Amino acid sequence: NRSFRVDTTKLQHRYQQLQRLVHPDFFSQRSQTEKDFSETHSTLVNDAYKTLLAPLSRGLYLLKLHGIEIPEGTDYEVDRQFLMEIMEINEKLTEAQTEATLKEIESIVRAKQKEFTDNVSRAFEQANFEEAKENLTKMKYFSNIEEKIKLKKIPL
Known part of the structure; x- marks a missing residue:
């Protein structure tokens, strides 16, 4: 299926x-x-x-089955407001000194990923592959932030 x-x-x-x-x-x-x-x-x-x-890899795979790939460095396809949001979250993460701050950022990222996952699901149901691609591109950014959070949690 x-x-x-x-x-x-x-x-x-x-x-x-x-x-x-x-x-x-x-x-x-x-x-x-x-x-x-x-x-x-x-x-x-x-x-x-x-x-x-994983929703991101599953979505990317489904796109690929439809002949669509998201090449690396696709910043030009993402709106400036979104990129500003990513920069702000990255700055907060860099400056985060407490577990509470990390949890707050993690909560924001989790909510965004759920929103994008729901959007991707709807897009695939409607065979709107461009919308799926746009949301998956955004998910990739948040996935990178999730990885940074994991690394920040590892004690040195």
């Missing part, structure tokens, strides 16, 4: 089923050909699961 909406519980269940069939641990006593097959397919199952589990 090529839908942006995914039941993550079903996805996880299907992932586990497939891994029970192809995981290399179950092929240790088999021929080299079967071991190679297992390794290749286990990797494919892992990659597919990771891609489908």
Whole structure:
């Protein structure tokens, strides 16, 4: 089913089923050909699961299936107001000294990602791939901020 909406519980269940069939641990006593097959397919199952589990990678994959990709450095396609918002959040994050401030920023980012995820879902349901692309581009910016937050939380 090529839908942006995914039941993550079903996805996880299907992932586990497939891994029970192809995981290399179950092929240790088999021929080299079967071991190679297992390794290749286990990797494919892992990659597919990771891609489908996260809304951003799932959306990018669906766009790609429709022949649309978001090249790196697509700042020119994002409005200035959005870029200013990103800069402000990045500045707050850089200056953040307390756990409370980090949680506040994290809450803002989580809310924005939910908003974009909902927008992307609607766009795919309406086959509006340009709108999906625009929202996924914005999600990439917030995903970068999420990574920065994770790094900031790691004690030195």
